[in-house]
Amino acid sequence: MTESQQLDFTATCPKGLEPLLAQELGELGGVVTREQPAAIHFSGTLAVAYRACLWSRLANRILLRLAHEKIADAEDLYRVVAALPWEAHISPSGKLWVQFSGTNREIRNSQFGAQKAKDAIVDRLRQQSGTRPLVERDNPDLSVVLRLHRDQLDVSIDLSGESLHRRGYRTHIGAAPLKENLAAALLLRCGWPEIAAEGGALLDPMCGSGTILIEGALMAADCAPGLLRESFGFERWLNHQNDIWLELREEALERRAAGLARQLPEIRGYDGDAKVLFAAEANIRRAGLEKHVRVSCRPVAAFKIPSHRPVERGLVLTNPPYGERLGEQEALRETYAELGRQLKQEFPGWLVGIFTGNPELGFSTGLRSHKQYQLFNGSIPSQLLLFRVREQGDEGAGREPRALSEEAQMVANRLRKNLRTTGKWAARNDITCYRLYDADLPEYAAAVDIYRSVEGSVEGSLAGSLEGSVFAHVQEYRPPAKIDENKARGRLRDLVRAVCAVLEVPMANVSIKERRRLSHKAGGNKPSQYQKRGDARGERSFWVREYAAELEVDLWTYLDTGVFLDHRPVRKYLHKLANGKKFLNLFCYTATATVQAALGGATQSTSVDMSKTYQAWAARNFRRNGLDAYSHQLVEADCLQWLTSAQQNRRSHYDLIFLDPPSFSNSAKMHGVLDIQRDHADLIRQCMVLLAPGGALVFSNNLRTFKMDAAVLEAFQVQNLSGELLDRDFHRNPKIHNVWRIEAKE
Structure with a gap:
């Protein structure tokens, strides 16, 4: 392994940190090749990997990839692993540990996969030297990580050793510790490096064991977070190049000494619990920052700018408790409200970040967040809420919204009630996009859907400036003819104002789709779903997580x-059914069902739609989720013609088919008119011809008056899943949701 050789690596991280980690790896000299949930793939020299282990503030592990191959069963797994030159990586008398994750049709247990891989490594080393290594979890000389996903096996060496988030300074932790790399991510999202460079302060009014303060000081002092660690995984690896490592470490020590010699910004923490501050002080000393980071016992009600070294601007960042039980949450509301009062009174013009697993408590501060980022604190979906404290007399965009009218307040109350019920249900079930309101109040006839973006912009869009934000999609239902149009528009305005107030989002984050009455003189055709709307604001697409x-x-x-x-x-149902299946998606739209099926383990897929717009959209979804274009094909075609052609040409059968046609279509691109009530039986029969033995057709439509044809019920085994596959946010309007599972009769 030469000094200049380009190698393939994977950096793992907590979910939500991927864009930040990709940027960091690029700054450390890596070339990012692919992003996936909780991991970044990059290439570079061995020095780049060492630098990432030493300097990454966000990664959990740095893995050196040795092989990436398709396997079918345990024999393939053994063959691929045994073919690698393990004698070049570990001494036969060394200690080995093997980790395995993932399954396929043949390898159904990760423990079995780890055992098979371990056997392959041990057998090869025994054949080479007559000696085999010990297998031990603690302090191994070589840790091998294998990941199996959709029959693709990655074999890697863990260069990190213990997870990189364990810097080595935190021997004392509080009751609800914040991991070091998550604390670093919060600071980066708040722009702390830029604030520190301008002399701004960092304050934490509920600092606990001091993790945010320490990470902030390490950033401000240009200290490599890995310098305090006792060891890394690569140090006992046979290919370790110690001269490169020692040079990088010496450079990091010089930068640390220079950074700590400078006067750092004011970095101070407070907590009402004196006991937890003993842990904070111990951690600060172990990090070597006792001259730069101070903590003291002070309740939230006394939170002020430090008097001994007053500063005009800075960052307040905190991870307050959010309570797991209702009684705790109610008690904490006053704590959050008190924090809000102190911030308004003592910190005008400051940036505030509150990281919480209960955003509703964050809103109790009485401040309006201008940006939100969704992250995970362990397995808990959480949010970083950013606030800019308004200064006295500030009449700019950050000012408080005008008071709602009595009518709008009524709608706001309903929205808040729904947030407490549907919103909490969505959070518990890891759902980030859902229907919040569906004409709950008949006179305010509209649907309000919530979309929360993830980090990362879409090609050619403005989404980069909208990262981590909450968006609302307001769709007006057609008002009855007896309702005056001006009155209907006034109610829609009230609803939109209530949405902005309750969700604390600017109007720029609200999309409004109005149902306007057209006079006969206006003429024109009904707008197509494929056409751009005349009032569109330009490209503003963004990514959401499902x-x-x-x-x-x-x-x-x-x-x-x-x-x-x-x-x-x-x-979600298709995701569960798809493992090992060949999948067909007809009238695929943007192919979101195909993405879920592929992530569920579908080995191949074909997605058919006649819209160029949606085919291009689907291709972007595929790229974002790492779908192979050869295994997962997009076909631009009229589905009716494609079905006829598929039968005539005897194309291969599919194990799982999803048929989701529109209720009615007379598109100029189609030959004829599609009426789903009239034509569904013929469509189903054509799909069943393409279905492999033992396969299933999932048929869906949104026609309120739909009735399944008796001939279909007679010819096939039919199960109505409409009620089972309807989430609670759409219970108010169940008639538009028809889902059937159809199989051949035995």
Whole structure:
């Protein structure tokens, strides 16, 4: 392994940190090749990997990839692993540890996969030297990590050793510790490096064991976070190049000494619990920062700018408790409210970041967040809420919204009630996009859907400036003819104002789709779902997360957004069914169902739709989620013609088919007119011809009056899943949701 050789690496991280980690790895000299949930793939020299282990503030592990091959069964697994030159990586008398994750049709247990891989390594070393290594979890000389995903096996060496988030300074922790790399991510999202460079302060009014303060000081002092660690995994690896490592470490020590010699910004923490501050002080000393970071016992009600070294601007960042039980949450509301009062009174013009697993408590501060980032604190979905404290007399964009009218306040109360119920249900079930309001109050006839973006912009869009934000999609239902149009528009305005107030989002984050009455003189055709709307604001697409997938959404440009939220449980159902299957998606739209099926383990897929717009959209979804274009094909075609051709040409059968046609279509691209009530039986029969033995057809439509043809019920085994596959956020309007599972009779 030469000094200049380019190698392939993977850096793992907590979910939500991927874009930040990709940027960091680029700054450390790596070339990012692919992003996936909780991991970044990059290439570079061995020195780049050492530098990442030493300097990364965000990664958990740095893995050196040795092989990437397709396997079918345990014999393939053994063959691929045994073919690698393990004698070049570990001494036969050394200590080995093997970790395995993932399954396929043949390898159904990760423990079995680890055992098979361990046997392959041990057998090869025994054949080479007559000696075999010990297998031990603690302090191994070589840790091998294998990941199996959709029959693709990655074999890697863990260069990190213990997870990189364990810097080595934190021997004392509080009751709810914040991991070091997550604390670093919060600081980066708040722009702390830039604030520190301008002399701004960092204050934490509920600092606990001091993790945010220490990470902030390490950044401000240009200290490598890995310098305090006792060891790294690569140090006992046979290919370790110690001269490169010692040079990098010496450089880091020089930078640390120079950084700590400078006067750092004011970095101070407070907590009302004197006992937890003993832990904070011990951690600060172990990090070598006792001259630069101070903590003292002070309740939130006394939180002020330090008097001994007053500063005009800075960052307040804190991770307050959020309570797991209702009684605790109610007690904490006053704590958050007190924090808000102190911030307004003592910190005008400051930036505030509150990281919480209960955003509703964050809103209790009485401040309006201008940006939100969704992250995970362990397995807990959490948010970083950013606030800019308004200065006295500030009449700019950050000012408090005008008071709602009595009518708008009524709608706001309903929205808040729904947030407490549906919103909490969504958070518990890891759902980030959902219907918040569905004409709950008849006179305010509209649907309000919530979309929360993930980090990372869409090609050619403005989403980079909208990262981590909450968006609302307001769709007006057609008001009755007896309702005056001006009155209907006034009610819609009230609803939109209530949405902005309750969700604390600017109007720029709200998309409004109005149902306007057209006079006969106005003429014109009904706008197509494929056409851009005349009032579109330009490209403003962004990414949202749906379980393990990330999907592109555009609330403004077209009538539809790119993701049908009512089909969320259908996509989850297809995900569960798809493992090892060949999948067909007809009328695929933006192919979100295909993405979920592929992530669920579908080995191949074909997605058919006649819209160039949606095919291009689907291709972006595929790229974002790492789908192989050869295994997962997009076909631009009229589905009716494609079905006929598929039968005539005897194309291969599919194990799982998803048929989701529109209720009615007379598109100029189609030959004829599609009426789903009239034509569904013929469509189903054509699909069943393409279905492999033992396969299933999932048929869906949104026609309120739909009735399944008796001939279909007679010819096939039919199961109505409409109620089962309807989430609670769409219970108010169940008639638009029809889902059937259809199989051949035995």
